[in-house]
Amino acid sequence: MNRFVKLLNFELSRFMKIYLVLMIVTFIVQITGMIVTANSYMAEANKMIYEEGMSQAQFIEQYGAMSFLGFARGLWFTGPIAVCAAALLFYIFMIWYRDWFGKNTFIYRLLMLPTARLNVYLAKAISIVLMVLGFVSVQLIFLPLENSVLKWLVPVDFRADMTVGQIVKWDYLSMLVPQTFTEFILYYGAGFMAVSVLFTAILFERSFKWKGILLGSVYAALSVVIMISPLLAMNFMDQYYLYPLETLGLEVVLGLLVTVMSLWMGNYLLTKKITV
Structure with a gap:
């Protein structure tokens, strides 16, 4: 610690x-x-x-x-x-790439x-x-x-x-300054998830070079598809069977899944694919 x-x-x-x-x-x-x-x-x-x-x-x-x-x-x-x-x-990108492209490849x-x-x-x-x-x-x-x-x-x-x-209840400020603890967890939890997805996509590129750009893009796209899958299901189904609160719960579970998946994959790439 x-x-x-x-x-x-x-x-x-x-x-x-x-x-x-x-x-x-x-x-x-x-x-x-x-x-x-x-x-x-x-x-x-x-x-x-x-x-x-x-x-x-x-x-x-x-x-x-x-x-x-x-x-x-x-x-x-x-x-x-x-x-x-x-x-x-x-x-978010610079925090990784400066360590690779600095004078002494500080990442190692x-x-x-x-x-x-x-x-x-x-x-x-x-x-x-x-x-x-x-x-x-x-x-x-x-x-x-x-x-x-x-x-x-x-x-x-x-x-x-x-x-x-x-003032802080207005428009985008209400997202930056959530009004309840639940909103705080949801908004900033989603932000942490997005950061973890981008970090893992960057590590794909660092691990596999040109192929990694494709892999990272596919991974980011897959994460987005997972998160919007309830909305996709709503569009393709004639009747949507979940209540709004149940949909929110499902989105939270999917967000946790994507975050854990990103952390695991990022750790795997750092330990197995990037060698010093």
């Missing part, structure tokens, strides 16, 4: 500088976006009211009161989140450590999950700060206030 923790800490520390930069950039862009958006809204309000003679009620009726939700739908808010998501998606040093090779696999996978949770946690800290900037720049008569609890 101690060796696994050291491996996990090592994997996290390797990405930490870029990770911190992404967080800082996210905060700067979102705060800047809030300032620009709020000032633009108030400039339009002043123009329409003081220059065009529109009443405050007419302006709000036509343009709507400014709310955090309107800002959260814009590129200023979603853009940095998308960049962070893309960076982590890229890092990792695999020669006196610990189970599965620990190397798990340390990389769990580091990805922890970084996702870190991004979400920091975003939750940013939200009340950005909400305060909105209240500071826009008078109360021109805005529709929202609490942080109301």
Whole structure:
């Protein structure tokens, strides 16, 4: 266990500088976006009211009161989140390939450590999950700060206030910040499953080179087919015999099956097909 923790800490520390930069950039862009958006809204309000003679009620009726939700739908808010998501998606591949393509093929040093090779696999996978949770946690800290900037720049008569609890229930944020423990397990369990499938597909490529690309693609496609098999059955059958809750239970079982299969196959490839 101690060796696994050291491996996990090592994997996290390797990405930490870029990770911190992404967080800082996210905060700067979102705060800047809030300032620009709020000032633009108030400039339009002043123009329409003081220059065009529109009443405050007419302006709000036509343009709507400014709310955090309107800002959260814009590129200023979603853009940095998308960049962070893309960076982590890229890092899912980079976390393996940099060890092979570095100056000293560092992967062989990792695999020669006196610990189970599965620990190397798990340390990389769990580091990805922890970084996702870190991004979400920091975003939750940013939200009340950005909400305060909105209240500071826009008078109360021109805005529709929202609490942080109301904000995180909206659209994709409700997936990043699950409302119940069950949703948390389902969403982030599905994320861990996806990471394990991609990791195993990468190890297929590393084990069998060009043939491995095909094998990895087939494995990933098979995993997707397994997960959507209840939906496929629903389309092909005239009558679907499972209730929604039973379908959810079946999806959970299939997800666990795919995850365990990915971990087993990844461990097999690391121990039997990749030699040092």
